[in-house]
Amino acid sequence: MPLPRPRDPGRPGPDGPGRPRLWHACAVSTETISAEEFASHRPRVFGLAYRMLGSAQEAEDTVQDAYLRWRGARRADIERPAAWLAKTVTHLCLNRLTSARARREEYVGTWLPEPVITSGGALGPLESAEQRDAVSMALLVVLERLTPTERAVYVLREAFAYGHRExxxxxxxxxxxxxxLYRRAARAVAAGRTRFEPEPRPHRELVEAFLAAARDGDVAGLEKLLAADVTWWGDGGGKVTAARRPVLGREKVVxxxxxGMRTFGAAMDFSYAEVNGAPAVLARVEGTLVGTASxxxxxxxxxxxVRAVVNPDKLAYAERQVAPV
Structure with missing residues (x-):
């Protein structure tokens, strides 16, 4: 069933002190809708869709669907483009999440979000710990536990500072x-949140030490870096070799x-990157991205x-990000 053209949600009222507006409303009087105008909103629209779906490729498809609706709309129906697009994209994502839940129930092995390299601003500014946490692999996994509507409320409130009237x-x-809906979502998220939000520099140093120990087969070095109750999640989607179930505990993870390094490590080149707002490792074979680990x-x-994505379908977006221009 096609999504009806959204009505402008109206100009929001104050909803508590100190909550910045990230989607600025602006009245537009021109009669035509330009691609250039849409492009100015695209980064926020993509960021909203990705946080809602956990899939960069589905987010791109959603943005394209929103653009087609944008091109087909009358200018008189879009008083404030940012608000119109937020509503359109949210409803498109809600439609997608309904079918995505059924697909993920049949997914082979562990499901993880598609990784996005964020050092270039693909998901917007990530200057604070809160902004980085909002796109982290760990949080996106927790958001899968919410209903689609709870997820929409949580993302709009936490990532885009929307008030409840908006x-x-x-x-x-x-x-x-x-x-x-927000209270329920916040309780569910709090129950599954990471125990610590590290600052980027020590986190990066630890990742680099981890990579060096893994390359060298340094068992003692790895054991020093891993918590006793560490968990490794691998997402191969049944298409490449990966742990079908979480690997639990320091000894088993080491x-x-x-x-894995003895079997595949010699053929791989490893590099450091920022993935979903956090330091991570990229693995390549002959220049092709074959895995990320956050x-x-x-x-x-x-x-x-550690959340490792090796499903080639889920690496397509990140591969385009790192491909030479």
Whole structure:
């Protein structure tokens, strides 16, 4: 069923002190809708879709769908483009999430979000710990536990600083319901959040030490870096070799890592990158990206989680990001 053209949600009222507006409303009087105008909103639109879907490629498709609706709309129906696009993209994502849930229930092995290299600003500014956390692999996994509507409310509130009046306009619901949905989402997210949000510099140093120890097969070095209850998640989608289930505990993770490096490490080139706002490792074979690994740290600086994506379908967007121009 096609999505009806969204109504402008209206100019928001204040919803608490100190919450910055990231989507600025602006009245437009021209009669035509230009591609250039849409392009100016595209980074935020893509960032919203990615946070909603956990898939860069589906986010791109959603942005394209929104653009087609944008081109087909009358200028008189779009008083404030940013608000119109936020509503359009949110509803397109809600439609996609319904079918995505069924697909992910049949997914082979562990499902992880598609990695995005964020050092170039692909998901917008990530200057604060809160902004980095909003696109982290760990948080995106937790967001999968929410209902589609809870996820929409949480993303709009936390990542884009929407007030509940704005959210109610986007979702065609009441402010009271928006608040209730947010409370439920926030409780679920808090229950699954990482125990520690590291600063980039020590995190990077730890990732580089981890990579050096793995390359050298340094079991003792790896054991020093890993928490006793560390977990390794691997997403191969049934298309390449990967752990079908999480690998639990320091001893098993070290054994898994050393064995994998002996089997595949010699053929791979490793490099450091920022993936989803956090330091990570990229693995290439003959120049082709074959995997990413993102790290999660505990309060004492030990690795408590590693999320490795090796499904080639999920690496397509990141591969385009790192491909030479």
């Amino acid at each position: 959210i109610a306009g986007v979702l065609d619901t009441s402010e009271a319901n928006s608040r209730q 054994r898994f890592l050393v064995g 790290f999660e740290l505990s309060g004492d600086g030990a690795v408590i989680g």
